[in-house]
Amino acid sequence: xxxxxMCGIVGYVGKRNAQDVLLDGLEKLEYRGYDxxxxxLALEGGIRVVKSKGRLAELRKRLAVEAxxxxxCGIGHxxxxxxxxxxxxxxxxxxxxxxxxxxxxxxxxxxxxxxxLVAKGYTFESETDTEVLVKLIDSCYEGEPLKALRAALAxxxxxxxLAVLFRDFPDTLFxxxxxxxxxxxxxxxxxxxASDIPALLKYTRRYSVLEEGDMAVVNADxxxxxxxxxxxxxxxxxxxxxxxxxxxxGGYPHFxxxxxxxxxxxxxxxxxxRVENGLPxxxxxxxxxxxxxxxxxxxxxxxxxAMHAGMVGxxxxxxLARVPAQVEIASEFRYRNPILRPEDLVxxxxxxxxxxxxxxxxxxxxxxxxxxxxIVNVVGSSIARAADYVMYTYAGPEIAVASTKAYMVQxxxxxxxxxxxxxxxxxxxDAEIRRLTAELLRAGEVIKPRLADCEQIxxxxxxxxNTQSCFFIGRGFDYSLSLExxxxxxxxxxxxxxxxxxxxxxxxxxxxxxDGVPVIALATQKxxxxxxxxxxxxxxxxxxxxxxxxxxxxVVPDGVADYVVRLDDYDDLLMPxxxxxxxxxxxYYMAVLRGCDVDKPRNLAKSVTVE
Numbered sequence: 134x135x136x137x138x139m140c141g142i143v144g145y146v147g148k149r150n151a152q153d154v155l156l157d158g159l160e161k162l163e164y165r166g167y168d169x170x171x172x173x174l175a176l177e178g179g180i181r182v183v184k185s186k187g188r189l190a191e192l193r194k195r196l197a198v199e200a201x202x203x204x205x206c207g208i209g210h211x212x213x214x215x216x217x218x219x220x221x222x223x224x225x226x227x228x229x230x231x232x233x234x235x236x237x238x239x240x241x242x243x244x245x246x247x248x249x250l251v252a253k254g255y256t257f258e259s260e261t262d263t264e265v266l267v268k269l270i271d272s273c274y275e276g277e278p279l280k281a282l283r284a285a286l287a288x289x290x291x292x293x294x295l296a297v298l299f300r301d302f303p304d305t306l307f308x309x310x311x312x313x314x315x316x317x318x319x320x321x322x323x324x325x326x327a328s329d330i331p332a333l334l335k336y337t338r339r340y341s342v343l344e345e346g347d348m349a350v351v352n353a354d355x356x357x358x359x360x361x362x363x364x365x366x367x368x369x370x371x372x373x374x375x376x377x378x379x380x381x382x383g384g385y386p387h388f389x390x391x392x393x394x395x396x397x398x399x400x401x402x403x404x405x406x407r408v409e410n411g412l413p414x415x416x417x418x419x420x421x422x423x424x425x426x427x428x429x430x431x432x433x434x435x436x437x438x439a440m441h442a443g444m445v446g447x448x449x450x451x452x453l454a455r456v457p458a459q460v461e462i463a464s465e466f467r468y469r470n471p472i473l474r475p476e477d478l479v480x481x482x483x484x485x486x487x488x489x490x491x492x493x494x495x496x497x498x499x500x501x502x503x504x505x506x507x508i509v510n511v512v513g514s515s516i517a518r519a520a521d522y523v524m525y526t527y528a529g530p531e532i533a534v535a536s537t538k539a540y541m542v543q544x545x546x547x548x549x550x551x552x553x554x555x556x557x558x559x560x561x562x563d564a565e566i567r568r569l570t571a572e573l574l575r576a577g578e579v580i581k582p583r584l585a586d587c588e589q590i591x592x593x594x595x596x597x598x599n600t601q602s603c604f605f606i607g608r609g610f611d612y613s614l615s616l617e618x619x620x621x622x623x624x625x626x627x628x629x630x631x632x633x634x635x636x637x638x639x640x641x642x643x644x645x646x647x648d649g650v651p652v653i654a655l656a657t658q659k660x661x662x663x664x665x666x667x668x669x670x671x672x673x674x675x676x677x678x679x680x681x682x683x684x685x686x687x688v689v690p691d692g693v694a695d696y697v698v699r700l701d702d703y704d705d706l707l708m709p710x711x712x713x714x715x716x717x718x719x720x721y722y723m724a725v726l727r728g729c730d731v732d733k734p735r736n737l738a739k740s741v742t743v744e
Contacts, residue, residue, distance in 0.1 A: 140225070140237045141211040142315065143332050144296040144306045147323020147353045148205060151175075155209035156193060158325075158332035163189055163211050163733070169224035172196070173233035174207040175303035180233045184210075184224035205353070206304055208296040208326070210235035227264040229271040231300045232281075236263040237328055238292035238313040246288060262291075270297070278307055279348060283363060286311075292489070294343075296326045306351040310343035314487040314515065317341050317349050317356050319370060324351045330373050330511075331530055338373040342513040371513050374527070387731045389533035389625070393717050394584055396538045397577035400710070402527035403542040404549065404573055411567045413552040417522045420506065422557035428478050431458040432503075434466050434494045435482035438536040438620065439543060443482055444613040445709050446547030452706060453555035453569075463490035466497070473501045480550070481507045484531060484539040486514020495519055508546050510539055524550070533732045535625050537717050540617065544709060548573055569704065576710045579703055583714035586698075587722075590715050593680060593696055594722035600651045604642070605632040606672070607655035608665050610709050615655055618716035625734045626723040635668035648676035653719075656683045657700060657708045669693055682712060 141162025145154040155172045163170075170192040171184025183199050185191040189211060210225035225235045240246070243262035246269055251257075255268045269288065274281040278299050286293075292312035299307070308315055308326045318325030318333040318340045326349075327333050333340060343349060346361025347368070360366045385391035407414050431450055433443035440462055447458040461471070467490060473479070479498040483491045486509035495516055498505050507520035510528050517523045526542035552570055555561045561569075597603070603622070605615035615632035623630045633642050635654070646652065652672045656665040662683075670693055673679055681694035685701055700711050724731045 140235075140328070141332070142235050142237055142294060142296050142326065142328040143209040144207070144235075144298075144308065144326030144351065145323070146206040146304060146306050146351055147320060149323060151204045151207035152196065152201065154325075154336070155207055156189070156196075157335060158327060159189055159192075159209050159211045161331040161334070162327070162329060169221070170209070170211040171224045171226050171235075172207055172209040173226040173228060173235075173298055174201060174204040175298060175300075176202055176204050179230065179300050180228060180298055182226050182228050182233060184221060184226065186221050186224060206298070206306065208233065208235050208298050208306065223259045223261050225263060226298075227259065227261065227267045229268060231274060232267055232271045233298045234263065234267045234270065235296050236266060237294040237315075238311075240266055240289055240293065241291040242289065243291075266293070266295075274299070276301065278302060278305075279350070279359065279363065282307060282309055282348060294328060304352060308343060308347075308349040308351060310347050311345060312489065312492075312515075314485070315343045317343065317351055319356065323353055324356055326351060331532065334373065339370055340373065341368040341370055342518075344368065344518070345515075369513075374512065374529075387533065387721070387725075389535055389537060389721055389731050392531055392533055392538045393714065393721065395529065396541045396714065397581055397584075399526075399528045399538045399542050400545055400577040400580075402529075403545050404576070407549050408570055408574060411570060412556065413549045413566070413570050415524060415549060415553050417506070417524060420522050422553075425554050425557035427476055428456060428554070429474055429476035430478075431456055432461055432466075432471070432473070432477060432479045432498070433458060433482065433547075434461045434463050434479060434491060434498075436463045436488055436491055438540045438617060439482040439484065439488075439491070441613060441617040441620065442540050442543035442547060443480070444616070445544050445610065446480070446482075446551065448610055448613065449548055449551035449706060450554060453551045453561055454558055455560050456554060456558070461494070463488065463494045467493045471497075473498060473503045475502050477503050479503050479505045480547075481505055481509075481516055481520060482543055482547075483507070483514075483516050484510045484526075484528075484536055484543075486511040486516040488516070492516055492519065506550075508543055510542075534734055535621055535720070535731075537621075541710065541713065544713075545573065545576065548707065569706065572704050572707055576707065579701065579711050580714050582701060583711060583718075586715065587718055589698070590718040591722045591726075593698070594719055594726055596696065597651050597678075597680070598723060598726045600628060602629040603651035603653060604646070604672075605630065605653045605655070606635040606638065606665075606668060607632075608635050608661040608668075609658045610705070611635075611655035611658055611661075611665065611712070614709050614712050614716065615653075617713060618653065618655070618720070621717055621720035622723060625720055625731055626727050626729055627735070628723065628727075635665050638668055638671060643671060643675065646672050646675045646677050650677050652677040652679050653716075654679055654681045654694070655712065656681060656687065657712055658705050659684075660705070662687060666690065666693060682715060 143158035240262035273284040294313035294315035297307040619632035679694040
């Protein structure tokens with residue numbers, strides 16, 4: 134997953150009951166934050182705020198008791214705490230009698246600003262940076278909302294996406310964005326603000342993305358945009374390429390299971406349009422074969438799951454195209470003064486296209502004059518707009534915090550890139566490129582039997598469900614998949630899990646392998662199969678409880694593993710596409726059997742928009 138601090142923002146103005154629209158939108162965004170929620174509504178006599186610690190259900194109960202009058206204008210928020218523990222008072226919206234705001238992001242200099250406001254006579258109830266921000270806006274307000282917002286935000290250092298309601302303008306919402314995602318939705322005699330598209334899909338698929346420094350004035354009859362210099366500007370109206378049904382569970386018990394099962398369709402949607410006459414076609418006109426031939430080093434940058442996809446991409450690029458590739462953790466890349474040359478290419482990988490550290494890495498590369506290719510899932514996202522080249526992953530909405538289908542299609546796009554790079558540089562024969570491209574095209578069909586194996590994986594999870602710690606091991610591609618499988622397990626089932634290159638066991642880790650310790654061993658790569666099995670034997674001889682994932686025709690010596698899962702024959706290079714499915718299902722069923730909240734694991738949220 135890509136995990137960052139984020140919250141859900143919704144705003145509505147129009148003829149509907151705003152409270153109903155806000156609650157519906159917050160429900161769609163609860164994956165973005167779920168330790169508290171609240172709404173602010175424009176009512177006769179002023180702004181009324183209702184908020185509550187806990188899940189959205191607690192806010193619904195409180196609103197039922199309050200029985201507020203009908204309002205056609207309001208803002209709402211579901212929070213993932215950064216400043217101040219989850220509590221009623223720390224929940225959003227934060228307000229003064231004149232202004233109410235909801236905020237995603239972080240105000241870095243809120244302490245200094247708070248001291249100034251205290252000196253002016255303001256008092257504070259919460260521990261949040263957002264309460265400081267709303268009172269700063271209030272202190273600048275003299276009847277003109279845009280002037281107040283510009284004056285206040287000029288003093289702020291940090292990131293924010295804001296939806297703002299002023300008492301004196303009960304039929305108008307104000308939206309502001311800096312380094313945190315925010316969109317506005319276009320309806321008929323109604324308009325919207327949201328931090329993500331799923332909040333809008335019930336009402337509209339038409340939206341515009343706020344660019345850096347933008348402000349939007351949102352009324353029922355229109356939306357006006359202003360840039361950071363307060364100049365009126367136009368913003369493109371986009372159409373979401375999925376509908377409300379795609380963002381719902383569709384009968385599955387959890388979004389994660391639904392999204393695992395959507396992977397064959399996501400592969401087809403992502404790969405098929407990029408194959409022409411049997412050859413990979415990146416569909417990026419500027420990234421010509423001539424340009425590909427000039428690439429020096431490829432730097433693959435991402436966070437968490439996206440970084441793990443980059444590891445598969447690195448191996449494929451080096452194996453096929455013989456071009457040196459480096460995988461970088463975005464939060465390290467941006468601070469370590471990386472060596473970048475003009476002939477290099479930086480590939481930025483992000484599901485949301487808004488990940489803070491990854492976006493900063495992109496900006497660093499561009500400041501060094503190095504071209505950037507973005508691999509993202511969200512059209513019009515910050516990373517997509519800032520990159521030189523973009524390849525979209527057509528995964529559709531991914532709601533579960535743990536990323537599954539986004540990881541799958543990120544790998545697919547990286548395979549396509551590696552194949553085209555190899556073709557452009559003449560490092561593989563035409564026949565071999567066509568063969569591998571055909572194999573990639575049928576990946577969706579290859580993984581379907583793994584989805585049908587879910588009962589077997591559920592049974593295996595039941596055999597390991599009481600474990601508190603385990604190890605994943607593998608070599609080559611299997612090691613990259615070990616890292617992702619381990620991450621999936623720990624983030625949703627809360628089992629402590631570490632992944633290691635199998636050959637490293639004797640360099641320290643094997644001291645932790647004792648009777649009953651679970652070892653999930655991945656051995657799908659023919660070239661190193663015997664070496665991996667030898668490493669598995671080392672763990673088994675020390676009492677490990679071994680679950681082995683290998684291929685259909687592999688010879689597994691007696692006594693090597695307690696349980697064996699066999700995968701169908703497939704090209705070694707592309708085996709990660711098949712292997713990841715049972716690892717995702719294993720993590721899923723471990724979480725279910727342990728009673729965990731699969732889609733909303735503790736302390737985590739879907740994307741991370743602050744460091």
